[in-house]
Amino acid sequence: GEDVEQSLFLSVREGDSSVINCTYTDSSSTYLYWYKQEPGAGLQLLTYIFSNMDMKQDQRLTVLLNKKDKHLSLRIADTQTGDSAIYFCAERFEGGGNKLTFGTGTQLKVEL
Amino acid sequence: NAGVTQTPKFRVLKTGQSMTLLCAQDMNHEYMYWYRQDPGMGLRLIHYSVGEGTTAKGEVPDGYNVSRLKKQNFLLGLESAAPSQTSVYFCASQPTANTGELFFGEGSRLTVL
Numbered sequence: 001g002e003d004v005e006q007s008l009f010l011s012v013r014e015g016d017s018s019v020i021n022c023t024y025t026d027s028s029s030t031y032l033y034w035y036k037q038e039p040g041a042g043l044q045l046l047t048y049i050f051s052n053m054d055m056k057q058d059q060r061l062t063v064l065l066n067k068k069d070k071h072l073s074l075r076i077a078d079t080q081t082g083d084s085a086i087y088f089c090a091e092r093f094e095g096g097g098n099k100l101t102f103g104t105g106t107q108l109k110v111e112l
Numbered sequence: 113n114a115g116v117t118q119t120p121k122f123r124v125l126k127t128g129q130s131m132t133l134l135c136a137q138d139m140n141h142e143y144m145y146w147y148r149q150d151p152g153m154g155l156r157l158i159h160y161s162v163g164e165g166t167t168a169k170g171e172v173p174d175g176y177n178v179s180r181l182k183k184q185n186f187l188l189g190l191e192s193a194a195p196s197q198t199s200v201y202f203c204a205s206q207p208t209a210n211t212g213e214l215f216f217g218e219g220s221r222l223t224v225l
Contacts, residue, residue: 008152031212042116042202042216043155058215069126088154097162098143099170100212 004091011109018076019075022089025070029091030033032065033100034074037086046074046087076108085108114119114138118203118217125193125224133188133220135203144186145170145214146178155202161186182208193224 003025012018024032029051035043049056049063049072053109056063062075086107090100116137135144142163159176159178167178175197177189181198185215186205190197200221204214 006154034211035214040218042204042218043214044216045213048115056125098206098208098212099145099157099160100214101157102147102155104152 004089004101006087006089006103006106008104009107009109010081011111014079014081014110014112016077017081018074018083018110020076020108022072022074022090022103023070024072024089024091024101024103026091026093026101027067027070029092030094031092032063032072033090033092034061034063035088035090035102037088037105039085043088061077079108079110081109081110081112084108104105116203116205116215116217118201118220121218122218122221123223125188125190125196125222127224129193130189130191131193132190133201133203133222135186135188135205136184137186137203137205137215138184139205139207139215140183141215142183142208144180145204145206146176146186146188147202147204148172149202149219150199151209157195158188158201190222195223195224198222198224 033048034046060077064100121171145160146158161180203217
């Protein structure tokens with residue numbers, strides 16, 4: 001079955017770059033996603049990447065996909081205190097319908 | 113802009129009690145999902161629906177039932193609550209054919225004593 005792994009915590013200083021990593025096991029992934037969850041709220045889609053791409057940039061966010069190693073990363077440039085949240089990666093795989101499998105989530109703490 | 117609305121937002125139950133969580137979406141989405149979120153375990157899919165009148169089991173369906181009598185509503189029921197069902201429950205909806213974006217409700221925190 002599919003499995004998505006993330007480290008649980010990351011702490012960075014304001015203004016530095018943050019890199020959140022994710023590994024997945026299903027090689028038939030079609031789309032991979034990054035969601036953000038702020039305290040007391042539901043998840044919101046940050047960005048996604050199609051599996052035939054290896055990079056996507058969206059303002060301060062850069063997504064890198066290494067299909068060979070089944071590794072996905074999210075880089076946040078110039079991290080701000082408002083970026084403090086839990087970040088989930090998720091995959092949608094061929095044969096899974098529209099269902100998404102989520103990782104365990106990485107709690108990002110931004111310190112002054 | 114209501115989006116996805118969950119009720120209630122908080123509930124405390126005693127072991128063995130029953131309750132229903134309601135999810136309503138006003139975006140005419142076909143797909144709806146119920147997830148539970150537990151520390152260190154991410155989101156796990158309980159049940160889902162691909163359209164009105166349909167339901168299917170997810171990763172952790174035991175102890176839960178669902179119904180989708182109307183397209184806009186997806187109900188999650190606990191017939192006999194157990195402490196292991198203490199969790200935060202999230203409902204999400206999704207259009208039929210898109211890049212897979214899920215739209216989430218704000219969550220319902222359930223405590224079973």
